[in-house]
Amino acid sequence: MPTTAPAFSDATASDSALRRFLHGLPGVDAVGLEARAASLGTRSIKTTAKAYAIDLAISMIDLTTLEGADTPGKVRALAAKAVNPDPTDRTTPRTAAVCVYPDMAATAVAALAGSGVKVASVATAFPAGRAALDVKLADVRDAVAAGSDEIDMVIDRGAFLSGRYLKVYEEILAVKAECARADGPDARLKVIFETGELSTYDNIRRASWLGMLAGADFIKTSTGKVGTNATPANTLLMLEAVRDFRAQTGVQIGVKPAGGIRTSKDAIKFLVLVNETAGEDWLDNHWFRFGASSLLNDLLMQRQKLSTGRYSGPDYVTVD
Amino acid sequence: MASAFEYAPAPESRAVVDIAPSYGLFIDGEFAEAADGKVFKTVSPSTEEVLSEVAQAGAADVDRAVKAARRAFEKWSALPGSERAKYLFRIARIIQERSRELAVLETLDNGKPIRETRDADLPLVAAHFFYYAGWADKLDHAGYGPNPAPLGVAGQVIPWNFPLLMLAWKIAPALATGNTVVLKPAETTPLSALFFADICRQAGLPKGVVNILPGYGDAGAALVEHEDVNKVAFTGSTAVGKAIARQVAGTDKKVTLELGGKGANIVFDDAPIDQAVEGIVTGIFFNQGQVCCAGSRLLVQESVQDELLDALKRRLTTLRLGDPLDKNTDIGAINSAEQLARITALTETGEAEGAERWSAPCELPSAGYWFAPTLFTNVTQAHTIARDEIFGPVLSVLSFRTPDEAVAKANNSQYGLSAGIWTEKGSRILAVANKLRAGVVWANTFNKFDPTSPFGGYKESGFGREGGRHGLEAYLDVR
């Protein structure tokens, strides 16, 4: 059974204790936060640094398909792309994972067997999370049973926004328990806050700490299904949270911005945020991921540009 | 490469700016040699490379320039405001068009990072001209009575820390109100003012309305003293400011002075800590701390001192010091050997007086003038480094226990230019701001500038305001 980091065991003792703890976190000044994120966005990443960043970014992608129209064929195609992103250049790194709905997890697991590419499965009635707890837990159980390496759960934003933090906390604990495997490594748990619905930066900081206290392996911005998804500012804020959490507990937690990151330029800006906020310990796909789909092709085109000196075009990367 | 994300060099192209081997004085619309033929060299502080040789103004040149400005004054002041406005709008637009060139030039001559000249100095310069352009035909609405009159010839002496921005702060309101100008840039940073002279020509500005006299302190003194100068505007050290105040005593000259500071940046225990850290960094390391309104004294509430200092030191280790033309450089060169010596001497005093020194670990280039970002802890009000303006990347950290104590310490200074307040509690911001004897108070931010916002000091930080509607008064006859 996962437990709260000992340093903060008091914080989760009761609903009121948890509320006091979360509301006692330092405030976030929105203007200052966004200015810092924008300022880091002006870093100029060139030549060798760019090559490094592009390969790192490719290796951090959770290549995602989360559509009602998904089929095993679509998932297999995506898996093939994850393993071999650029058929013309076998030195291209593989993506970190393929991210699918639970009913597609078995297909993905089969397609990716032995590749080292993980299977991540969204669960807990993704993306809205509006279902009874036992339904959500069954969803997670299915995904874990199908062999998912990672579970991307959504928090109950309604409960969070109405101040029922302990409910959110306990739900994460329950999901985390379902991620355990007796016969192998536990599935790593990514906790999605849907930052666009939490609305304020103070809420995002609180949600980050709530998720970390509950045993999240990753904290993740968003589902990609609402208007505002990952932004430099909300990701910067979450990177500060994992940095501070490790400083206080020794426990390192990953960060996954998801949704809306489509260009290499964007991805590199996020890597700069990681580098200059959490630090180089997070510059690894065990600790940082991009939830994205179209980003991969842009990275591949940029990669081709660096190796050939010509700008590439969409006809020279594969459609997935 | 290993796992570390090393940024490759990303230098801004020097090719966008074409620096001539020599420059003259700009008098009456023409470039000319100094009357006595003197010249001086201007160097790039990051490499000590000589950038150009510049004519050095003396008293005779000052006289010639003031006479040109006087001749131009009659027509210039009689122009309809809407026409003066259009000249200033033209200047603003040409600055916008040439901003990358000017940013690179400024970085070369001053040593500050291109990130700052590109993202702060130049946009503010253009905005300042744009803002005061709009006032030129609206002076009746400015609250100084109907048809407020200009003063005449303005003698303006500016420093090296923001060469073009200080020029804009001086020239834009002076021209908008119908004055003509003789401006002396600092001897270590004359180039952007000379490029500005070229912009005046491109804009078709009538001859003599703007005159630029590169030179040393003697030229500045001659300008201040000149009997046909009606207005003196100075930005620089408090010592020179006091000398000017003595010089103009007994004359009709109107004076504004923007002088030194020892700004207190006050962090309360309920501050947004991550943003406060950024604000402290901006406050003291922006432009290598060579900023009169720098937040050079950090006053931190004792209950968060350790946490804040840990975060601050961690942040300072990420600052990138080096080639100012590299787009990723955060900390550039100190402007001159002389300034570096002053910073070095004051920090040695700090250590000698028992304060604890910590410098960010960074390698300093072998050529040029450099100083690592530094902070001193265990500083008290009695320490020299808590009282004297260092004008460099050196932060003195003091602590306080209560708001009253914070205010008392913040105000315990001969200066009164700027202050910062960091707290999430609005009423505390306003209550503390009320009590601070400082001309600019930033709350949950620092070193923010805008042409609409008046800037200037209390006490020995000078008098008069630049910027905003208030900035017009300095150039209008409102006696």
Added chain:
Amino acid sequence: MSDNRLSVFKTYKLYVGGKFPRSESGRVYEVTDSKGKWLANAPQSSRKDARDAVVAARKAFGGWSGATAYNRGQVLYRVAEMLEGRKDQFVREVADAEGLSKSKAAAVVDAAIDRWVWYAGWTDKIGQVVGGANPVAGPFFNLSTPEPTGVVAVLAPQESSFLGLVSVIAPVIATGNTAVVIASADSPLPALSLGEVLATSDLPGGVVNVLSGRTAEIATPLASHQDVNAIDLTGADTGLAKELEIAAADNLKRVLRPQPVDGAADWTADPGTHRLTAFLETKTVWHPTGALGVSGSSY
């Protein structure tokens, strides 16, 4: 170019939401010069065009009013720059519309360009002139700032087809309002051409919407429209102005009445600030500065 070349006529269209639609009604009307010679057909807008224009103006309001005053100033100045480059066209259209000589028309166009510059300078100054801190008797910070009122319906003057037009549009948008403008009924061509200039001046679509047609037909639904916040009646005659003002009372629109008939409008005069302030709300914010405690400490 040979003298007998057949010229290409221009189809004048409305300017709504940053696009150039024809009237949804499909109607046009003949526009003639001052001597009655046919110049072009102009769209004859309907009440539905007015409705569409209000939707566009409302949609644009958030972005435009939220833009910095500096940015709005830059955009208005850009309008002046673009007009300067298309001066010849406007001189021709104004000369035709108002029966002026080329030189008189040129002076009118020059004045109109300078008027954009005048208002470009106001965007970031009006707040300092009409707003400010209020020294209330108590431990409060108290600040009044002007804010734009919203969507403004503007009846452009009937006689001064360009200088008058610019003089009523620029102050409305300078402060962050968005506008639905009814061009001079008989001389709408300069207004419709102005739309083309605005579309290429970094002005977001929908900030200014230009409708041509019969003034009363378009103005009546605008005056009663519940999502219009203010109306400038400059282009209405006395009878229409009264009707519209009554209709405007339904949602208490801010009304700028036409100037008195005997004081014939002199559009070349110093415009002052009244057209800016007519469409501004004043917002006053109170905030405690810290209560005086028992110890006398005010923190």
